[in-house]
Every structure is written in structure tokens, then in C-alpha cells.
Amino acid sequence: MPTLPRLLDHPDDGGDDLSPAECASVLVRLEAVTDQWAREGGDPLLQQHIEDARRLASVLRLCIERGVPLVFL
Secondary structure, eight states, rough: OOOOHHHHHHHHSSOBOOOOHHHHHHHHHEEEEHHHHHHHOOOOOHHHHHHHHHHHHHHHHHHHHHOOOBBOO
């Protein structure tokens, strides 16, 4: 399954967890997108999206390191 749609199509609460392996796949793509956004410039809204994406990346890394799923409550 494509990586970001698995995350983006997920309900905000409930639904299936993302396994550590799925988190790793999403993380790779999320970091690539975030890096592209960072190269595009300094629009304040874009900067907020970058910051939010980097926070999510930190959570994904934590799930991968601890071998736990990302749970949507």
C-alpha cells in the first residue's frame, strides 16, 4: 500500500493502528516531503506545516525505536 495515503486516509480517531514497519515507510516519505517543503521557501503557513510534519516524524521514530504501533485514539 502507498505510504502516505495509509496515514492520510486514516480516521482521526479509532481505526487500525500503524505497525512499526508501516511507521517506517510513512517516515521515509514524510521526511522526503518535508525536505521538499523546506527547500520551497519561507511562507509562514508552509513553515507551520513543516513544523507539524517534523513533530509527527518524531512520533513515528519513537514508535519504530520502541517497536510499538502508532495508535489512533
